Amino acid sequence: MKRSFIREILEYTNSNTISFAGGLPDEKLFPLEVIRDCANSALQSAKVLQYAKSSGLDSLRELIAQSYTKRGFKTSPEEILITSGSQQALDVILRSIKSQNITVEAPSYLGAMNLFALNGIKTEAVELKENGIELNSFKQSVANTKLAYLIPDFQNPTGISYSQECRDMVAKEIKEHNGILIEDAPYSELYFEEFMPPISSKIPNSSYHLGSFSKTLAPALRVGWIRASKKLIKPLLAYKEVMDLHTNMLSQEIISCFLSKHKLYEEHLENIRNSYKSKMEFFTQELDKKIPEFNYIKPKGGMFVYVKTDVDVYKLLERTMQNGVVFVPGGEFYSDNKNRNEIRFNYTNSTQEQISKGIELITEATHYMQYLTNQKSDRYERINSLS
Amino acid sequence: MKRSFIREILEYTNSNTISFAGGLPDEKLFPLEVIRDCANSALQSAKVLQYAKSSGLDSLRELIAQSYTKRGFKTSPEEILITSGSQQALDVILRSIKSQNITVEAPSYLGAMNLFALNGIKTEAVELKENGIELNSFKQSVANTKLAYLIPDFQNPTGISYSQECRDMVAKEIKEHNGILIEDAPYSELYFEEFMPPISSKIPNSSYHLGSFSKTLAPALRVGWIRASKKLIKPLLAYKEVMDLHTNMLSQEIISCFLSKHKLYEEHLENIRNSYKSKMEFFTQELDKKIPEFNYIKPKGGMFVYVKTDVDVYKLLERTMQNGVVFVPGGEFYSDNKNRNEIRFNYTNSTQEQISKGIELITEATHYMQYLTNQKSDRYERINSLS
Numbered sequence: 001m002k003r004s005f006i007r008e009i010l011e012y013t014n015s016n017t018i019s020f021a022g023g024l025p026d027e028k029l030f031p032l033e034v035i036r037d038c039a040n041s042a043l044q045s046a047k048v049l050q051y052a053k054s055s056g057l058d059s060l061r062e063l064i065a066q067s068y069t070k071r072g073f074k075t076s077p078e079e080i081l082i083t084s085g086s087q088q089a090l091d092v093i094l095r096s097i098k099s100q101n102i103t104v105e106a107p108s109y110l111g112a113m114n115l116f117a118l119n120g121i122k123t124e125a126v127e128l129k130e131n132g133i134e135l136n137s138f139k140q141s142v143a144n145t146k147l148a149y150l151i152p153d154f155q156n157p158t159g160i161s162y163s164q165e166c167r168d169m170v171a172k173e174i175k176e177h178n179g180i181l182i183e184d185a186p187y188s189e190l191y192f193e194e195f196m197p198p199i200s201s202k203i204p205n206s207s208y209h210l211g212s213f214s215k216t217l218a219p220a221l222r223v224g225w226i227r228a229s230k231k232l233i234k235p236l237l238a239y240k241e242v243m244d245l246h247t248n249m250l251s252q253e254i255i256s257c258f259l260s261k262h263k264l265y266e267e268h269l270e271n272i273r274n275s276y277k278s279k280m281e282f283f284t285q286e287l288d289k290k291i292p293e294f295n296y297i298k299p300k301g302g303m304f305v306y307v308k309t310d311v312d313v314y315k316l317l318e319r320t321m322q323n324g325v326v327f328v329p330g331g332e333f334y335s336d337n338k339n340r341n342e343i344r345f346n347y348t349n350s351t352q353e354q355i356s357k358g359i360e361l362i363t364e365a366t367h368y369m370q371y372l373t374n375q376k377s378d379r380y381e382r383i384n385s386l387s
Numbered sequence: 388m389k390r391s392f393i394r395e396i397l398e399y400t401n402s403n404t405i406s407f408a409g410g411l412p413d414e415k416l417f418p419l420e421v422i423r424d425c426a427n428s429a430l431q432s433a434k435v436l437q438y439a440k441s442s443g444l445d446s447l448r449e450l451i452a453q454s455y456t457k458r459g460f461k462t463s464p465e466e467i468l469i470t471s472g473s474q475q476a477l478d479v480i481l482r483s484i485k486s487q488n489i490t491v492e493a494p495s496y497l498g499a500m501n502l503f504a505l506n507g508i509k510t511e512a513v514e515l516k517e518n519g520i521e522l523n524s525f526k527q528s529v530a531n532t533k534l535a536y537l538i539p540d541f542q543n544p545t546g547i548s549y550s551q552e553c554r555d556m557v558a559k560e561i562k563e564h565n566g567i568l569i570e571d572a573p574y575s576e577l578y579f580e581e582f583m584p585p586i587s588s589k590i591p592n593s594s595y596h597l598g599s600f601s602k603t604l605a606p607a608l609r610v611g612w613i614r615a616s617k618k619l620i621k622p623l624l625a626y627k628e629v630m631d632l633h634t635n636m637l638s639q640e641i642i643s644c645f646l647s648k649h650k651l652y653e654e655h656l657e658n659i660r661n662s663y664k665s666k667m668e669f670f671t672q673e674l675d676k677k678i679p680e681f682n683y684i685k686p687k688g689g690m691f692v693y694v695k696t697d698v699d700v701y702k703l704l705e706r707t708m709q710n711g712v713v714f715v716p717g718g719e720f721y722s723d724n725k726n727r728n729e730i731r732f733n734y735t736n737s738t739q740e741q742i743s744k745g746i747e748l749i750t751e752a753t754h755y756m757q758y759l760t761n762q763k764s765d766r767y768e769r770i771n772s773l774s
Contacts, residue, residue, distance in 0.1 A: 023438075115629055214438075222632070242498060250608065
């Protein structure tokens with residue numbers, strides 16, 4: 001199996017690298033003190049260190065269920081299964097449903113595509129447009145696959161957010177074709193304008209909604225979850241159990257402790273949203289100013305801005321890596337792996353200085369490549385005029 | 388997929404149940420204070436909460452490698468892959484090697500057998516004898532499967548420990564047939580007499596050695612590892628990565644912190660060994676005293692004593708459950724699931740009072756069942772004599 005290009009880049013960067021490559025949240029926003037306090041109080045009792053239930057910590061399932069219900073998506077704790085990150089959540093689902101084909105966005109999340117491959121599931125890619133997935137092709141594909149994997153909120157890698165109309169249509173098509181939706185929602189809380197209701201809330205009996213604390217609290221705690229109807233979630237438990245018995249309990253206790261401090265947690269989320277919004281604004285302003293030939297759709301949330309350009313982005317990356325700047329070529333997010341001259345930039349884990357410097361270096365490299373291309377075509381013209 | 392019987396029992400017991408069922412370590416031996424201190428110092432820096440390398444925390448890999456080397460099994464940190472418990476370790480290996488058949492002990496660890504089933508691998512069961520696996524059948528089986536899964540140290544469920552001779556022969560057969568050994572060793576540190584060198588140390592290029600901190604430190608931290616040659620371990624990384632990105636970092640930091648306090652850690656292990664040894668002695672003395680018709684091989688380490696009897700153990704369990712005592716029928720540990728009138732008792736998570744009371748209640752229930760059987764056969768004899 002091929003390793004993830006992004007995680008390989010991650011391993012070769014050092015502390016001086018300006019990285020727009022990973023999907024790393026900003027460490028400075030990790031609520032270190034609260035986590036420390038919560039860890040300390042959890043570790044007053046040995047119970048937290050013992051083997052525990054595969055379904056997850058009851059208090060945490062309760063709190064997650066409440067937060068769905070509060071937003072109008074009625075959910076009970078029995079409809080929540082805790083997993084070791086939402087990466088595992090997807091694996092648990094795929095192993096249990098044993099499908100042959102799945103409809104996905106093009107481009108889509110690399111880690112999910114690797115999981116489809118691992119589970120022997122063939123992807124049918126449907127183009128992602130400014131307002132969501134292209135509906136005609138989606139309809140045709142789902143009629144065949146009966147299964148779709150979508151990231152409707154601030155998608156990875158494009159940053160695109162589905163419009164309400166597109167959400168409604170997706171729900172309608174899933175229902176009409178007796179399909180199942182896997183809705184991956186790790187970025188949903190990172191909205192800059194408004195929270196968008198999950199597509200799953202329209203089709204609660206034919207959807208898995210995947211959540212994660214990696215982007216809102218801290219990735220290394222490795223806690224995610226699946227929200228699904230009792231009928232859909234029940235068979236998952238045996239898979240979760242055999243895969244790693246249960247998810248880390250200290251992490252679950254820490255998160256449950258933090259979530260139960262409702263006001264503090266809300267302030268924390270608000271803080272992240274504000275910070276990421278201003279980072280996004282700064283990043284796109286710098287792009288507009290320095291390299292206006294980069295086209296992008298301004299994200300309404302999340303962690304990524306996705307650029308289309310004319311230069312060969314793999315050659316560009318080769319050049320900028322030497323100068324200590326990295327990003328991920330868009331081609332990595334398509335199942336055909338073709339080069340597409342698209343770039344995913346992550347803006348959440350860099351300071352303004354790094355963003356400014358990084359875009360400066362990318363601009364220089366881009367201009368140099370454009371200069372080489374022009375030179376070549378000049379020479380070609382001269383040779384042509386001689387012959 | 389069938390859920391684990393043991394974990395189902397675990398979920399239905401309450402705080403008053405005397406449980407000899409799970410494989411639970413003794414909570415009172417968890418080094419709660421050290422773990423709290425280590426957690427606190429790890430959480431001084433936000434770095435510990437960020438996404439991290441799939442291979443695991445470097446300092447922890449180094450410390451694990453050192454502990455192998457110290458015991459004469461030369462190991463480098465690159466030969467260690469950290470996993471989310473050794474349950475996941477086995478899954479990572481099985482997904483990567485894509486075998487059709489595997490040689491296993493009969494009986495064997497339930498969680499492993501469920502993983503074989505999940506990965507579409509058929510088991511060939513070879514009888515476990517007092518000194519290890521039955522070598523003639525093992526030889527024949529491995530010639531066919533080229534792959535074996537064994538638990539040579541204080542096996543689960545039987546508590547059996549392979550003799551040095553048996554270890555040598557297993558290594559020889561694996562080598563001769565170009566096979567691969569998966570050696571599961573979660574109990575190896577829990578020896579009552581002496582540490583036994585892993586079979587893997589004899590065949591370092593054709594073995595995976597699986598370790599875990601669940602029995603020596605705390606299960607809920609969910610940290611295990613695979614020790615294998617660089618050639619065998621390299622392809623595993625991509626699987627580990629796609630399954631859950633990486634293992635919980637806070638747990639890894641905590642464990643690394645504790646392991647680096649070498650003397651303290653050694654004392655802690657010694658403490659567990661002494662405590663479990665005296666629990667085992669007490670448990671078997673009580674059996675000898677109260678119910679001498681239960682046959683068992685006295686364990687030299689680990690967490691289980693395995694009993695053979697004449698009564699129907701499922702009916703016995705039904706009866707003792709009503710009185711608040713649970714254990715696992717041996718039949719659960721065989722791939723054919725046939726009832727065998729064998730019982731696995733876990734002795735590590737009960738107090739002397741609980742052990743005494745539990746065995747008392749099991750004795751009563753056994754005697755009652757024997758009485759019923761005798762009555763029936765008496766009646767049968769009477770009817771026979773009348774006809």
